[in-house]
Amino acid sequence: MNELMNDVTAFIYKEADMLDFKEYQEWLNLWDADGIYVVPIDPEAEDFRNTLNYAYDKADMRKLRVNRLTSGEAVSTQTTPKTVRAPTRFRILSSDSDRVTVRCAQHISENRHGVLRTYPADVTYTLRRDGDDFRIVEKVVRLLNSDNHLSSIGYIL
């Protein structure tokens, strides 16, 4: 179990680092082909497909999202040059020979127009084992304030 925890946390730290340092192509490669990235509005939502979310990205939308962040065409992505995120409080919810489900807390800070903002969130990952590594099958980012009004988020949570 300890070893699994080490492997899983190392994977999630790596993902966080890639997003903070904008290694988006590498980040896309962490995903299972059928993986889904979700940022729900309703904290209770489980059936994301049949619910309105902030983001519900399959592979093609993830790629388009990355293009938008890197193309320089979207003015809102230029005003948040840097994020700092800290995943922590890891707990493995289930694991078998194929998959691991892990939940953690994540604090992301952004600095937009000189305003420092933090978005705390619970993040649940479903990871598929891939040799010594993992692929992300599902990543659900439940923002603490998802049910209230947000401000523009010009990066990947």
Add this chain to the structure above:
Amino acid sequence: MTHMDNVCRSKRAAEVDVSGLVLEDRVHTSLYSDPALFEAELDKVFNNTWVWVAHESEVPESGSYKTAHIGRQPVIVSRDRKGEIHVLLNRCRHRAATVCEGKRGKVKSFVCPYHGWGYALDGELRAVPKPEEYEGVFDKKDFPLVTVRHEIYNGMIFATMKADMMPLADFLGGAKKWIDLFMKQSGGYPMKVLGDHRFRFPGNWKIQLENTTDAYHFPVVHKSFVSSLDEQTSKVFDFLDGDGFVEDLGNGHSVMVMIPALVDLEENLDAPIPDRFQDFAKELEREGRSDQEIRRLVRAVGGTGFNVNLFPNVACSMAFFRVLRPIAVEETEIHHVALGGEGAPAAFNQMRMRLHEHFQGPMGFGTPDDAEAWERVQKGSYAGLDEEWILINRGQQHLKTSQDGNVAGAVCSETGMRAAYRQYKAMMTAKA
């Protein structure tokens, strides 16, 4: 209305005079930043007209409620046991606590959290704890939650604080035809709210009001959105040189037609299925839907090609409702309300939600760039001394008369902004 209310209102209102600040071709920069003006707007605009509060589908059954605002005032939209809709001030008659929180939900009654007064869904005061001490003091029937007058047009619920406000249908006037066209996008099923995105930006509410009738910004601000579309769809969104128009519908309302081919979604059902909806059409076919239904749903799923801007707080914008809520002189909350069909095929509502997520909301490919531009407008508007103006004169010399006999300009003209500000000026300068 109490005597004190009247005193406060007239005092605040007396402080501002916008007659020299709102001209036909420009508005003064202080309209975005003067706190006294903002206070006057709450009184003279938001408390003085029809304000959109909900869509009927948001209170689908007895006990359903939704919270909303008329300007700064919190209200509840509820459906009582008999199925009647009510709009109530969200304010306990005892010492003012809100009796209902949360966006929407289902309740049996509204119980005040402070001392426990209980109100029925229609606002009636039913029970007060320890009633003995009220003996000879008051009669419960005189202290219901205050009812706000409401009227409904094609599912859209509007409320007004103005007792003698004209009927909603008269107020909407020329906009009704466009609202009816807009509602065709639920694909033959009853229109249903599927959820909403809510966000705030640090800027005045009128910056957002202008934006829903501003086609001029689209290719600039939304370049990254257009880049994310397939070639065929990006051509559809390349509308500035097309035959679109902006039409002044009266009472501050306007319509901006960007994509004339998507005005009437019940027409052209034989048109070829666009590339981006091919998979969707195949999914419906696998479900055994008839060819006719597939064509109707495909035609409706992407929404209309126009925005109806309804003064002051809501727009029927292509495929969603845009609702604005003034928070402070330089803070505005926006709701982008996703729409679909009640009982429509799951694939239809899923596609509608995915399209909404693609553009709208704080993580969409469009909205954040709009919000960035609006924030920059607010910041820039502080530059200069007192002689700076916001220009709304685009297309002023190329006006035509529309089929309905209204003033109309090119799709990227500022005709809709001029319409809104004309109404704004009339309301702000009206004698109390």
